[in-house]
Amino acid sequence: xxxxxxxxxxxxxxxxxxxxxxxxxxxxxxxxxxxxxxxxxxxxxxxxxxxxxxxxxxxxxxxxxxxxxxxxxxxxxxxxxxxxxxxxxxxxxxxxxxxxxxxxxxxxxxxxxxxxxxxxxxxxxxxxxxxxxxxxxxxxxxxxxxxxxxxxxxxxxxxxx
Numbered sequence: 001x002x003x004x005x006x007x008x009x010x011x012x013x014x015x016x017x018x019x020x021x022x023x024x025x026x027x028x029x030x031x032x033x034x035x036x037x038x039x040x041x042x043x044x045x046x047x048x049x050x051x052x053x054x055x056x057x058x059x060x061x062x063x064x065x066x067x068x069x070x071x072x073x074x075x076x077x078x079x080x081x082x083x084x085x086x087x088x089x090x091x092x093x094x095x096x097x098x099x100x101x102x103x104x105x106x107x108x109x110x111x112x113x114x115x116x117x118x119x120x121x122x123x124x125x126x127x128x129x130x131x132x133x134x135x136x137x138x139x140x141x142x143x144x145x146x147x148x149x150x151x152x153x154x155x156x157x158x159x160x161x
Contacts, residue, residue, distance in 0.1 A: 001057065003092065005099045008052040008064065013039035016054070016064045019082045027143055028121045029082040035144075045080055051103050052080075055096045062087035063096045067104070069114075076104035078115045081124070093127055101131075105158055112157045118143075119150040128154050 008016075016037075020026035023035040033041045046052045050070045055063035061084075068079035078100050083093045097115075104110040115133060117124040118141075133154035141151045 001090065002059075003095045004056050005053055005096070006056070008046065008054050008066075010039075010043075012054050012061050012064075013042050015061045015084075016082065017042060019064070019084045021085060023144055024120070025082075028118055028124070030080055031141075049079065051100070051107070053096070053099065053103070055083075055092055055099070057087055057092060063092050065096055065100050067100070067108075070104070070108050071110070073109050073111065075112045075114055076100075076108050076110040078104075078113060081115070088123070093124075094131070097127065097131055101156065110158065112155050114153060114155045116151050116153050119152060125152065132156050 017039055020029050020035070020037055026033055026035045026037055030037065030045060046066065049066040049068050052066040053064070054061045063083045065078055065081045067076045069075065069077040078097065081093070081096065083096070101113050104113045115128055117128060133156045135152055136155050137153040139151040139153065141149050143149050
């Protein structure tokens with residue numbers, strides 16, 4: 001299994017739009033978007049964000065993430081995290097998040113990296129925990145059907161060596 005990362009390009013958008021086949025998965029990935037996700041909706045998010053990154057598995061785009069907040073020497077917040085359904089459970093998400101952490105700590109000299117994850121996204125919460133993220137806040141939100149959900153905010157502080 002060969003994983004690589006690179007900046008997103010316009011031809012990647014159509015593939016990324018297929019990674020959230022349900023409205024609930026799209027809500028986890030991009031809460032403001034309408035299902036089904038379109039390249040135009042995704043491009044609108046990319047235009048407001050930094051370091052939009054894809055992961056390729058053996059040359060196929062299988063994951064995407066970016067920063068919705070980035071402060072040199074401060075904090076970088078990872079958002080729009082999604083992995084193609086057929087590539088889940090084999091380390092792609094771990095690789096993606098590890099790469100985003102590297103970008104935050106090296107390119108942006110961030111002191112911390114944050115990520116937010118909805119309470120129903122158990123796989124995401126477990127992944128972030130195994131990578132060393134710890135919860136620091138919980139925010140009440142509503143999903144697209146009006147149900148109460150919890151958005152859990154997690155942080156990873158740069159270790160000083």
